[in-house]
Amino acid sequence: MNIVIRHLSKAFGEKVLWKDLNLVIPEKGCSVLMGASGCGKTTLLRILMGLEEEDEGEILESQRIRQCRKCVVFQEDRLCEGISAVDNVLAVLPGRTDREMIRRDLEKTGLCRPFEEPVRNYSGGMKRRVAVVRACMAEGELVLMDEPLRGLDRESREKTAGYIREKTKGRTLIITSHDQEDAGLLGGKVIRLDGRS
Amino acid sequence: MREILKRMSAVFAVLILWQMAAFFVKSSILLCGPLDVLKRLCTIWKEPYFAAAIFFTLRRVAEGFFLGLLLGAILAFLAGKWSPVRIFLWPLMAAVKAVPVAAIVVICLIWLSGRNLSVFLSFLVVCPVVYQNLLTGIDSLDxxxxxxxxxxxxxxxxxxRFIRLPQLFPYFTAACKVTSGMAWKAGIAAEIIATPAGSIGKQMYLAKTYLQSEDLLSWAVIIVALSMISEKLLMGILRKASERLGGG
Incomplete structure (x- = not known):
């Protein structure tokens, strides 16, 4: 089922993000939310995550969307800094998961083994890829990623985008980005939030 | 290596000052020198009461310490979850931290046997520090x-396991580091006042009564050594636990 947003409004004090926003985000495909900084991309994702309330308007089937399991890459990496990359992924997976399977997935984004040292020793780009793998390996129909390719070099971007495409096949993927190239790499439909074409 | 050398030379300087002070006082009852204490240390371990006294005190200080850790942690989690618990515990914890150990010992002697007083006193100094540290950690969870x-x-x-424990672990480790020495201090103070038979405190009390300064200072050196060893051991265990937690 598509995600239908009707007459949505959101403001933080004096700053109005959107008034009467109407969108249809197709199910089982990749949509890339684009727009200038401060246009409300992250806030829209947070509303879909159930972490933020809209002021007015509605998201059809919002109850179903909010209750379903979600796989998320936040604007910040939000990893447990004191534990390893493998444990960070393991933390969100239900039941017993093979650590080797996680290592293989981390490698697909261009990261190198052994992945057992605390992620606090990782660079920004490495942490970003761990956050991406965590979201992709988690179980859930709805995948929400806030600038997942931020801070990655060209080669890592391509590898990571390929990994995201492979792992989110058959799921609804919503991504925010400033970069038109990200939409191309991920093969997503561009939805502009700032009214530009 | 340089750090160890610096520390060794500081210890050596203190020993020289101590020896000089003993030389000028010229009375081994008032102040015996480090060499006299060293001589006594070489013989004290042969005394029939030595091992039993160490085991007696070590066991009770350890019991009080771990009880303090456990209850401090449980209370911190309850206070972090329910603010009425935090409000209710605030005056209790503040009072326990502020009241001098000797005063608590005198009050507790009415209620508790001398044998178990050191358990209670060690517990009493450990619990509020662990509680406060962990509560600060809970308040600063991301x-x-x-x-x-x-x-x-x-x-x-x-x-x-994955979100809270890694963030709280440094606060817990800091509390353990601070309180392991405090538990020894409080436990021994309780024993010196309550003088339970077979304890280090009782031996120190007797040494003071019979003006055996070498014995008194030898026991003090042994307590410092025991406190340092237990702190190092505890920190080693916590470091291993932290590695397991971090390394998976």
Whole structure:
């Protein structure tokens, strides 16, 4: 089922993000939310995550969307800094998961083994890829990623985008980005939030 | 290596000052020198009461310490979850921290046997520090990581193991480091006042009564050594636990 947003409004004090926003985000495909900084991309994702309330308007089937399991890459990496990359992924997976399977997935984004040292020793780009793998390996129909390719070099971007495409096949993927190239790499439909074409 | 050398030379300087002071006082009852203490240390371990006294005190200080850790941690989690618990515990914890150990010992002697007083006193100095440290840690838990737990629908066990425990562990380690020495101090103080038979405190009390300064200072050196060894051991265990926690 598509995600239908009707007459949505959101403001933080004096700053109005959107008034009467109407969108249809197709199910089982990749949509890339684009727009200038401060246009409300992250806030829209947070509303879909159930972490933020809209002021007015509605998201059809919002109850179903909010209750379903979600796989998320936040604007910040939000990893447990004191534990390893493998444990960070393991933390969100239900039941017993093979650590080797996680290592293989981390490698697909261009990261190198052994992945057992605390992620606090990782660079920004490495942490970003761990956050991406965590979201992709988690179980859930709805995948929400806030600038997942931020801070990655060209080669890592391509590898990571390929990994995201492979792992989110058959799921609804919503991504925010400033970069038109990200939409191309991920093969997503561009939805502009700032009214530009 | 340089650091060890610096520390060794500081210890050596203190020993020289001590020896000079003993030389000028010229009375081994008032102040015996480090060499006299060293001589006594070489013989004291042969005394029939030595091992039993160490075991007696070590066991009770350890019991009080671990009881303090456990209850301090439980109370901190309860206070972190329910603010009425925090409000209710505030005057209790503040009072326990402020009242001098000797005063508590005198009050407790009415209620408790001398044998178990050191357990209670060690517990009493450890519990509020662990409580306060862990509560500070709970208050500074990253709300962003709590959101991670919510959106990924993590179970309470996983939320604790992966999100909260790694953030709280440094606060717990700091509390252990501070309180391991405090537990020894409080436990020995309780024993010196309550003088339970077979304890280090009783031996120190007797040494003071019979003006055996060498014995008194030898026991003090042994207590310092025991306190340092137990702190190093505890920190080693916590470091291993931290590595397991971090390295998977």
């Amino acid at each position: 709300p962003g990581m709590e959101e991670v737990a919510v959106v990924f629908c993590m179970t309470p066990v996983r939320r604790f």
